[in-house]
Amino acid sequence: MKPIAPKPxxxxxxxxxxDEPVIFELSQPGQRGVLLPxxxxxxxxxxGNPARALPDSVxxxxxxxxxxxxxxxxxxxxxxxxxxxxxxxxxxxxxxxTCTMKYSPxxxxxxxxxxxxxxxxxxQDESTVQGILEVMYRMEGMxxxxxxxxxxxxxxxxxxxxxxxxxCMIRAYxxxxxxxxxxxxxxTTIFSHPSNGAAAKVAGYRVITxxxxxxxxxxxxxxxxxxxxxxxxxxxxxxxxTGIFNPRIEEFVRVVHAAGGLCAYDQANANGLLGITRARExxxxxxxxxxxxxxSTPHGxxxxxxxxxxxxxxxxxxxxxxxVEFNGRTYSLDYDRPQSIGKTRPFYGVAPNILRAYAWxxxxxxxGLREAAEVAVLNNNYLLKKVLEIxxxxxxxxxxxxxxxxxxxxxxQLTRETGIHSEEIETRAADFGMHYWTxxxxxxxxxxxxxxxTESYSKADLDEYAAMLKQISDEAYTNPQxxxxxxxxxxxxxxxxxxxxxxxxxAVTWRAYLRKTGRKKG
Amino acid sequence: xxxxxxxxHPYIPNSAPPAKETMLRAVGARxxxxxxxxxxxSLRLKRRLNLPEPLLSEAELIRHVDGLLNRNRSxxxxxxxxxxxxxxxxxxxxxxxxxxxxxxxxxxxGDPYEDHGRFQALFEYESMMAELLNMDVVxxxxxxxxxxxxxxxxxxxxxxxxxSVLLPANIGADKLSKVGEYLKPDIKIxxxxxxAKSGLLDLTALKTRLDQQIAAxxxxxxxxxxxxxxxxxxxxxxxxxxxxLCVVGAEPLSLGVIRPPVEYGAxxxxxxxxxxxxxxxxxxxxxxxxxxxxxxxxxMEFPSRLFGVAPTSVEGxxxxxxxxxxxxxxxxxxxxxxxxxxxxxxxxxxxxVFLALMGPQGMLEIGEGLMQRCRFAxxxxxxxxxxxxxxxxxxxxxxxVVDFSGTGQTAAAINKGLLERDIFGGxxxxxxxxxxxxxxxxxxxxxxxxxxxxxLAAALKEVVK
Numbered sequence: 001m002k003p004i005a006p007k008p009x010x011x012x013x014x015x016x017x018x019d020e021p022v023i024f025e026l027s028q029p030g031q032r033g034v035l036l037p038x039x040x041x042x043x044x045x046x047x048g049n050p051a052r053a054l055p056d057s058v059x060x061x062x063x064x065x066x067x068x069x070x071x072x073x074x075x076x077x078x079x080x081x082x083x084x085x086x087x088x089x090x091x092x093x094x095x096x097x098t099c100t101m102k103y104s105p106x107x108x109x110x111x112x113x114x115x116x117x118x119x120x121x122x123x124q125d126e127s128t129v130q131g132i133l134e135v136m137y138r139m140e141g142m143x144x145x146x147x148x149x150x151x152x153x154x155x156x157x158x159x160x161x162x163x164x165x166x167x168c169m170i171r172a173y174x175x176x177x178x179x180x181x182x183x184x185x186x187x188t189t190i191f192s193h194p195s196n197g198a199a200a201k202v203a204g205y206r207v208i209t210x211x212x213x214x215x216x217x218x219x220x221x222x223x224x225x226x227x228x229x230x231x232x233x234x235x236x237x238x239x240x241x242t243g244i245f246n247p248r249i250e251e252f253v254r255v256v257h258a259a260g261g262l263c264a265y266d267q268a269n270a271n272g273l274l275g276i277t278r279a280r281e282x283x284x285x286x287x288x289x290x291x292x293x294x295x296s297t298p299h300g301x302x303x304x305x306x307x308x309x310x311x312x313x314x315x316x317x318x319x320x321x322x323x324v325e326f327n328g329r330t331y332s333l334d335y336d337r338p339q340s341i342g343k344t345r346p347f348y349g350v351a352p353n354i355l356r357a358y359a360w361x362x363x364x365x366x367x368g369l370r371e372a373a374e375v376a377v378l379n380n381n382y383l384l385k386k387v388l389e390i391x392x393x394x395x396x397x398x399x400x401x402x403x404x405x406x407x408x409x410x411x412x413q414l415t416r417e418t419g420i421h422s423e424e425i426e427t428r429a430a431d432f433g434m435h436y437w438t439x440x441x442x443x444x445x446x447x448x449x450x451x452x453x454t455e456s457y458s459k460a461d462l463d464e465y466a467a468m469l470k471q472i473s474d475e476a477y478t479n480p481q482x483x484x485x486x487x488x489x490x491x492x493x494x495x496x497x498x499x500x501x502x503x504x505x506x507a508v509t510w511r512a513y514l515r516k517t518g519r520k521k522g
Numbered sequence: 523x524x525x526x527x528x529x530x531h532p533y534i535p536n537s538a539p540p541a542k543e544t545m546l547r548a549v550g551a552r553x554x555x556x557x558x559x560x561x562x563x564s565l566r567l568k569r570r571l572n573l574p575e576p577l578l579s580e581a582e583l584i585r586h587v588d589g590l591l592n593r594n595r596s597x598x599x600x601x602x603x604x605x606x607x608x609x610x611x612x613x614x615x616x617x618x619x620x621x622x623x624x625x626x627x628x629x630x631x632g633d634p635y636e637d638h639g640r641f642q643a644l645f646e647y648e649s650m651m652a653e654l655l656n657m658d659v660v661x662x663x664x665x666x667x668x669x670x671x672x673x674x675x676x677x678x679x680x681x682x683x684x685x686s687v688l689l690p691a692n693i694g695a696d697k698l699s700k701v702g703e704y705l706k707p708d709i710k711i712x713x714x715x716x717x718a719k720s721g722l723l724d725l726t727a728l729k730t731r732l733d734q735q736i737a738a739x740x741x742x743x744x745x746x747x748x749x750x751x752x753x754x755x756x757x758x759x760x761x762x763x764x765x766x767l768c769v770v771g772a773e774p775l776s777l778g779v780i781r782p783p784v785e786y787g788a789x790x791x792x793x794x795x796x797x798x799x800x801x802x803x804x805x806x807x808x809x810x811x812x813x814x815x816x817x818x819x820x821x822m823e824f825p826s827r828l829f830g831v832a833p834t835s836v837e838g839x840x841x842x843x844x845x846x847x848x849x850x851x852x853x854x855x856x857x858x859x860x861x862x863x864x865x866x867x868x869x870x871x872x873x874x875v876f877l878a879l880m881g882p883q884g885m886l887e888i889g890e891g892l893m894q895r896c897r898f899a900x901x902x903x904x905x906x907x908x909x910x911x912x913x914x915x916x917x918x919x920x921x922x923v924v925d926f927s928g929t930g931q932t933a934a935a936i937n938k939g940l941l942e943r944d945i946f947g948g949x950x951x952x953x954x955x956x957x958x959x960x961x962x963x964x965x966x967x968x969x970x971x972x973x974x975x976x977x978l979a980a981a982l983k984e985v986v987k
Contacts, residue, residue: 037968057786066650082639084637302827341703372531456534457536492634495842
């Protein structure tokens with residue numbers, strides 16, 4: 001036997017292509033996917049069928065046109081769709097910078113699946129939920145230590161919800177001092193997550209966005225020009241999405257405080273800083289973490305996530321209700337907080353993800369968290385070096401400097417020399433079984449790419465990702481057509497995008513598609 | 523700082539010393555401190571974080587977490603009649619199977635070429651919800667039903683250019699808190715009273731209050747206290763007459779038997795999808811939906827992502843992508859519609875699986891069965907001396923209010939008595955709705971047998987004796 005050739009780099013990938021119909025096309029009249037417990041005769045005899053006795057105004061006439069399928073066919077359809085999807089479990093997920101795509105440990109998923117959590121009703125008597133309340137109380141304690149803040153709420157459902165909760169607490173704080181009307185401006189930076197500006201706008205603020213100075217740092221002079229007695233808060237990420245730590249962050253906080261404003265630290269990018277530096281020491285009044293980023297809970301195709309807001313004593317009275325308290329013997333929920341902003345979501349937060357994040361911290365401890373941070377930063381700087389060896393790409397700002405946990409790169413040169421855009425690289429990356437993301441809009445960095453390799457990836461992983469980028473760069477210079485016609489190895493080929501922005505053609509649902517294309521049902 | 527114990531950690535491949543050294547050498551760094559050069563000394567934490575000692579092995583971790591969670595008593599062990607926004611239903615095994623698959627569980631923001639599966643699954647979720655709701659546009663899930671209501675009302679204000687909304691006084695206090703905080707800057711909320719006898723919205727009060735400032739009339743069907751709003755068509759007609767939109771908070775599990783709100787005049791329908799195949803998770807299983815007709819004036823006001831279908835370059839393939847992306851905060855930051863972010867996509871996929879399993883027959887049967895059990899429980903409890911089932915003549919879906927004022931006991935004491943008999947009673951309403959006296963909101967489910975309902979009635983009889 002001849003030896004079998006070793007694997008090439010990047011690998012020869014092909015995504016699953018099941019050519020799977022839309023689920024309505026799988027419907028078979030009369031089939032059932034699940035049966036329900038019967039209503040006993042004794043009930044039926046006593047009450048009849050009240051649904052059929054509903055007045056015409058509210059009684060459903062036609063059954064909903066849902067698919068009719070046997071159980072195995074539902075399972076198989078969705079199992080096939082799942083195969084046409086990549087997650088952290090399958091791909092080297094460093095291409096979604098800002099989102100901290102790290103490994104979500106399976107043991108934590110197992111722990112979250114116990115009926116001792118999944119089958120708890122949130123309004124049960126406190127004596128029957130002491131275990132989960134203790135988890136929440138201990139989790140708050142650990143996040144207090146990691147951030148340095150005085151209190152933490154786990155109620156927000158995600159990162160943007162946590163930003164919004166912080167803005168609400170800030171608004172309530174100023175209102176408590178009679179300054180709600182006067183302080184009507186919020187300042188953020190263009191390299192902070194878009195939700196900082198967007199959430200502040202919903203909360204009624206005028207949003208001022210600062211752009212970076214020539215070195216890529218948030219512009220201190222611009223901040224000084226922007227603050228005034230109208231400033232309610234500065235909402236800022238650090239390091240920003242460029243991966244550059246702002247060394248003057250204390251000065252930023254001082255400038256805002258001097259004007260009577262508060263400072264909220266968006267810690268979506270905290271992964272490189274665990275145990276290194278904290279919101280408290282930089283003088284922040286509030287911060288938030290994304291438990292689905294920094295603390296490893298799975299991203300679930302876009303949630304459920306979990307957010308946590310940390311605040312100082314000054315903002316603690318405004319925390320959402322309830323807080324979790326401990327009297328030395330029992331845990332309880334405290335609703336008696338008259339200055340609270342109230343509810344940010346139903347009940348107390350995304351409990352299964354709070355548990356997963358708790359288990360993740362418990363499995364690492366203080367040294368493990370710091371190790372995760374340091375290795376994430378090491379991985380990022382290694383990938384930075386590898387990527388900069390590729391033709392056509394650069395890392396704008398902070399020339400020659402190290403980065404924290406991610407880098408916003410630019411393919412400007414490649415675009416100029418080959419006409420290939422970052423979005424096209426994104427599509428081509430799918431041919432190699434890798435996720436790639438450009439960046440948030442607007443593209444302040446031209447032709448952007450944001451890579452965040454976290455601590456979960458090995459040298460070989462990073463080499464493979466870089467090899468994929470190098471191959472695409474080579475193709476751009478020698479065979480751009482292969483990029484322009486990508487994807488080739490995906491589930492489907494290039495989608496026509498025009499219908500998505502044309503009200504006469506867009507179809508958000510199958511029924512709208514059938515109506516607008518004249519295709520018949522069934 | 524004490525010497526660090528840095529064992530090779532299974533979650534951190536490059537924690538292995540040889541790998542780390544190779545990496546450091548490759549980047550020309552002596553140690554990792556070099557990477558942090560921009561962080562001023564004054565900001566450095568000069569000590570170890572004060573955290574519990576780690577449980578490095580799975581065995582230690584499981585023992586610890588089990589030790590905590592085993593102190594919980596779940597509704598699997600104890601008969602429960604709690605509802606009030608979070609509901610116990612049987613979750614089909616296939617729902618858990620699909621949402622546990624790593625391809626879905628650990629994916630995030632992939633484009634339609636590497637994550638075709640999640641785009642199709644969420645498009646199908648939207649499409650099946652659309653059949654349930656008889657509307658053409660449904661969003662990719664937002665956070666929860668509270669957020670869905672709050673955003674629907676903001677949408678209505680933007681569409682009409684008006685600045686007040688009317689909410690029913692029988693809304694839950696927590697949802698009202700969320701909605702109030704969300705609308706506070708520029709939209710005024712007024713509550714419309716409900717009728718003492720029927721629990722339904724007071725139509726006379728509504729009509730009196732409606733004027734040219736009102737952007738929307740919001741009500742829930744079924745209402746928070748369990749009643750089915752039988753005059754929904756009259757409410758929406760009154761709203762329309764004043765040029766206001768009709769926004770309905772609907773329970774999707776009821777829509778096999780209750781009419782889709784669009785058919786009685788709703789312009790925007792919203793709610794929570796926890797009942798569609800998602801466990802209660804101690805209140806962590808929520809996802810929100812918003813639906814409208816396919817009118818660009820409405821579609822362009824959704825903050826959420828809307829996944830749509832389109833042809834690809836190859837005949838016979840379904841391609842998917844974002845419809846009208848340019849309205850979102852991802853595209854426009856604060857100039858977009860509110861904001862969009864990570865919310866509850868996996869629960870949307872799960873709800874799609876649930877609806878496909880249930881089909882039209884399952885949705886009909888569960889709706890009928892829930893209403894039968896609810897009415898049965900109401901009648902059984904109404905026969906207990908001293909107990910009054912409030913709003914008893916109004917049709918109910920799964921929840922109903924029982925007033926214990928006639929027993930001389932507080933609602934809290936009743937629930938305590940039930941707990942002593944190993945039953946989780948309903949939600950104590952005495953703080954939330956003082957006008958209803960010492961009342962409890964009970965909730966039934968298809969998991970309850972006739973014997974379970976009998977056990978509740980028997981326990982109540984003992985407790986009030």
